[in-house]
Amino acid sequence: MEPDYTEIEERLWNYIDGTGAAGERTAIEQLLQSNAEWKVKYHELLEVNELLRSSELEAPSMRFTKNVMEEISRLHIAPATRTYINKRIIWGLGIFFITMILGFLVYGFGQVNWSAEGDMTISNYVNKIDYSKFFNNTYMNVFMMINVVLGLFLLDRYLANKRKKFREEA
């Protein structure tokens, strides 16, 4: 049977990189002593590893640092993201949306006629829910949606202004 070279190589690379478990390392050391094929493969990969270690970095032009420094002389460091994004606003938004969803659920379940006869299984409970009653008042839904959109728009303006202010200060 033809040996699985991919698996052998993967195990050997782990061994060379030193990322394998202690038990695996011992197993490979034994294989390297007893199995000629593993030994040949190991030396082959070791050569590749050494070659890769000997590869060199490329250098940019002599003017590189000067060019970068000239560019940044016209720039300012942007304020850290954490200074203009208030975590309380994110939490507030999260709580707002969760409250909205819970409110709709409570309202919807409140419309269900629980006294109707039938088996008391979960699927029957689910089937009893009249989903159309969740959004049965069109005017109310439109009103809520407009409020939500307005709220998000105002929040966006607020954050944009705050960011602009920080940038001006920086």
Add this chain to the structure above:
Amino acid sequence: MYVTCRQNGLSYTGRMSTGLNDSEIISKVLSGDQQAYAGLVNRYQTYVFTLALRFTKNREDAEEVSQDIFIKAYRALADFKGTSKFSTWLYTIVNNTCITFLRKKRLQTHSLDNEGVFEVADSQDSGLRANLVEQKSRVAMVNSAIGLLGPDDAEIITLFYKSEQTLEEIAQILGLETNTAKVRLHRARTRLKEKMQQHFSEEVKDIYN
């Protein structure tokens, strides 16, 4: 664990030209000493340029992309929290900027198995390869073989072997799980071995014998 890595990073990069370590330079820059940033540029320019070259395959584009990377890093320096090495943070910017560059150039970058990427690399680097055969230098052969790989493979090999990054840090830079990064590295090395055997069979024979 983090402290050890960080100390290793600093001891490696610490006293090259400015005498200050990365954190000290960053503090100086953030407190208004813009010129101190030159210390970071000098220290990391070869790493950044090499990584950019793995993507762009030509020096002019690599230089432009590298400059862009250092400018982005400067602008975002206040966002560096110090929870990782500065180099790891910088290479994340390198990775994102280079991917954006490739998208703009409409090259395929993400498929590890896409032979088309290698063909593009082959055609773009043929001049360098011809030059290399004459040099018969091991180092040049490896550098050229890496140049023949697709950007994903070339990047991960460079990060692991030349940029002093652990597999965990590479995973963080590339936005992958550590195990996925490990598998990618294995595959990249296998492909590199194939490229060397395919394009530099004579040199490879000399090495193995």
